[in-house]
Amino acid sequence: MAPIAQTIPTTAGSPLTESSTLPFGEYLFRRLHQVHKVKSIFGVPGDFNLSLLEHLYKTDLEWIGGCNELNAGYTADGYSRYNNSLGVVITTYGVGELSCINAIAGAFAENVKVLHIVGVPSRMAIFDEQEKKKHLHHLVNNIDPFADSDRFVYTKMVEDITCVSEIVTDATTAADQVDHVIKEIFKTSRPGVIFLPVDMSDVPVEASRLTLDPADRFHIVEDQDPALTNKLSTVILEKLYKSTNPAILADVLVSRYHDGVPLLREFVDRANVHSYTTFMGKSILDECHPTFVGDYIGLESNKGVKENLEDSDLVLFFGPHLNEINTGHYSFDLQEGQLIMLHSDYIKIGSEVFRGVNFVNVLRQMLDIVDVSKIPGPRPVPFEVSPRYPHIPSSASISQSVLLKKFESFLRTGDVVVCETGSFMFGIPDFRFKTDVTYIAQGFYLSIGMALPCSVGVGIALRDEGSGRRLILVEGDGSAQMTIQEISAFPHYGLTPIIFLLNNSGYTVERIILGEERTYNDIKPWNWSKVFELFEFGNQGHCISKTIHNEDELERAMCEIDSNTSNLQFFEVILDKLDCPWRFHHMNNYRLFPLEKKIGLTLN
Amino acid sequence: MAPIAQTIPTTAGSPLTESSTLPFGEYLFRRLHQVHKVKSIFGVPGDFNLSLLEHLYKTDLEWIGGCNELNAGYTADGYSRYNNSLGVVITTYGVGELSCINAIAGAFAENVKVLHIVGVPSRMAIFDEQEKKKHLHHLVNNIDPFADSDRFVYTKMVEDITCVSEIVTDATTAADQVDHVIKEIFKTSRPGVIFLPVDMSDVPVEASRLTLDPADRFHIVEDQDPALTNKLSTVILEKLYKSTNPAILADVLVSRYHDGVPLLREFVDRANVHSYTTFMGKSILDECHPTFVGDYIGLESNKGVKENLEDSDLVLFFGPHLNEINTGHYSFDLQEGQLIMLHSDYIKIGSEVFRGVNFVNVLRQMLDIVDVSKIPGPRPVPFEVSPRYPHIPSSASISQSVLLKKFESFLRTGDVVVCETGSFMFGIPDFRFKTDVTYIAQGFYLSIGMALPCSVGVGIALRDEGSGRRLILVEGDGSAQMTIQEISAFPHYGLTPIIFLLNNSGYTVERIILGEERTYNDIKPWNWSKVFELFEFGNQGHCISKTIHNEDELERAMCEIDSNTSNLQFFEVILDKLDCPWRFHHMNNYRLFPLEKKIGLTLN
């Protein structure tokens, strides 16, 4: 039987019989391919992962190489954010995995489901007493020249920035380990790691699991405790029925669990109560829905938003991610008595905490049993909602205020907007998005340079699902310099995003904080409009670049965009280096005068 | 007195009196400026380090901003390598420091003196019980939503890749901590870190140390145990006098300690014994010196080199860095009886180990007391030294074999060559460099993308010392894609390197190992010759780019280079994707057939 098992067909899509074995590398890719929406895999090769990568070609997965590992990590993050499923990045020992580590930390901070697979030395090199004396390339040696180098030195580094990590060295447990990592990633919506010795890829493992227990339901949130789910749904609905002025606040974790967004949108629609999103939760709810009031960011909200939400006698706070940025520097003034928090790890009703229950299941149950006639109908919000500072002047021909307004009206239903960390990002909460806009940004970890590769991942995800949605990227010049090379992925894969490059001569965010005219806030000037001379191979003319100096040019560019849908369109917009949205000025005052006396809502 | 102390002049270069205090940020930069050759500082700003950066302008230090933190780290590494002194890189909390971590690991692996200063949250945010409840931007939260986030989560990550790290939170110990870090860095020639809370920069500290105990001798290697140094020098010389066929082998650590290179060159010259360098030690010795035999890389040496060295009855092995790559995959066949190892941490004579003594002091003492008449005069080497495979054919018009030969003869006295990790690197040991060539490469850690930013650091170091030496960078296309944006530093700072970009359509090193035609070894094609359309601002024409398709064009380009010394010159050389130097093919056979049976020289 063995010889037959070893000669099972292994070409793409070939059927597997129950008694088959197949090389672990192939097993791993087939398993990943079973996971919801996983069609592309990201990374950079290296001698410790080549034997694994070879097996990719036996599946229908596509390899998307990154220019470097940080970019590849950000790209996988974007793929995951858009799909709300796994984003897989593969790197090599040391040099690769460490180059990627900041993307992993960002995914951890923002609950993104990145699976990092790291090719490591062979089991012999790791475990054999003689071989352990060798100092291997890519592996830092010990500071003591007489000591062996620690094969697991990098493994330890990621303990606090991953939900799980497994070193796979045994064929009999390998498949279990893979499933364990994938499940933990979905459960926590945090990155996980598989460390794979280079000689493991060709080791035969049982294939049966692929057919008997496919991974195509791993993304579905399991109900750990249906009785508790039941009970809590009832309790929460009772509270809702009794409230006079309820509200729903949607935060980012809603978008991190399967069905979170459609279920919550449905609930808002049926319950018909006032709805709000947070800074990081932006676009989770339908902002054109009549219930929608605005973005609640504590003291950094628009006029009336904070007052209205905090006036509610019951706030159902879904998917909360309490942190400095998301809470307007801890200026959420919400009391336990008025608050129910529905998180992926717990439900908190007043001061009572119930752990081990995920909001998705509670929400689904609530939808099943809700009697909407008992929910108080929405009355007009007591405080008028209006822009806080409608216009901040600029010494350039285009101000960010004007750009923000034009950009808001330029957006349309179905757009996918990726926004870089930078000053412009802090204007976005003033937008009212049209229905079904998807907004993606790294609003808490705030690592600049992330958005460009992230948008490549989003672009690949759109392509993989055959979507015709517009992809729009807003980039700062300082941020773009961090990861610019990845822009070459767009023409390479035939993607046609619309890119706005905001050229304000450096790090405006930092200038506002300190050093307005300091050289440390300058960047090296580039000819932005020539970016595709280098990065689009062979002058195919697929990429169109323009520099925009004034409102007229901006207006015209935005009008003409749709006549060019088969082109990538890149607009360099010239802004003043000290111009930024009101919210960032505001935030910065908190920095100078921190709100120490009174810290708003915290959990810990 | 205090008020006077607080009003001391703090403009660049202003004198300090003994009784002065000054803000710690200013103190730190003044201290760094006192260190041997530290004139420029590298990094990227962020809100946690701005208050520090402000103080830079009170000194004559220059800020060199990187496009991203990994690049900035590599640049500081290059500055350090060239100067054999401190390279300082400043980043911000989390996002910045983690982006840089791979550069720090590389510096650790290759004993490079990088000082990483990380701006972290204020002491209040770190230590105050209430404030610790906040989840700060750039800081990963705990996986448990009810736990505080760990302010030192990143500090722990670098424990095994730094020689020392200090969190500076107390004005009374701050100056001590700074000196401690700098001294440890020089002592171990490894990177160290200072974590600096954002509110520490303006805290006043005593200035007296700056004048009473300046840091301008920190780079000089202290003799911990002069009696031992004395004894060992005598013992080693006695052995040398008694030997019949001695040799000197110079490895990379020689170049990491002050005076290591000039002292060893002088010793080789006076002792007049056969001399060799290792893969990583390349260019430490004068290769035109009559004693020079070649590069000893075990089985990866040229013909006759291994045979000659191993035939010596006494090998003085200076600055050893024993690792897989440097030892030809552990094929050094040297016996304890014939070997003296002179390291920065120990001297090993036969089987006897003496710790706590640095080769530099022993070498200096040896030079003082040597009686060269007692050293056996060199006899002709017994084995003829010749190229192993003089020519490897290529299907492109230019082969790497030809390129290597032309490149070798193109180099001249005084050149500084930075070579990227990649196939070409493994041809370099076949070169005989002219006198006073400096060769810089990351021969053990082998992180691709490192060389380009590293060469920016070298370029700044050359500029800082007012040198007219030619700077030559050899880059692979795959590697260049990792960090290409930093090339814009050259025109920005008016540097004029000569750059060879070897375009062989992807990752040739990996193709040779596995996946010759696989997509994972492809890269996105770029119009390399247009690189400065984007990166040289305003089309100044300072940068000249050419594509080279054949030997004639190569010949002509090399001839014309010197007529253009005021320009940056960029040559894209078209090579075949499967062409690589013999040594890499050879190494790769070891991978397939590892030398398990017999592991050559190890220490541990």
Ligand SMILES: Cc1ncc(C[n+]2csc(CCOP(=O)(O)OP(=O)(O)O)c2C)c(N)n1
């Ligand atoms: C990786 C990383 N490095 C540094 C920072 C600090 N930082 C935050 S915003 C910013 C400036 C961004 O500049 P740009 O993209 O031009 O946007 P602008 O501020 O000009 O709007 C910097 C340097 C960061 N957040 N992430």
Ligand SMILES: Cc1ncc(C[n+]2csc(CCOP(=O)(O)OP(=O)(O)O)c2C)c(N)n1
């Ligand atoms: C940061 C990093 N990622 C991946 C690798 C694995 N690796 C080593 S050499 C190489 C290919 C380099 O390609 P190129 O610069 O084009 O040089 P070539 O091999 O073609 O000569 C790769 C991907 C590495 N060493 N470092």
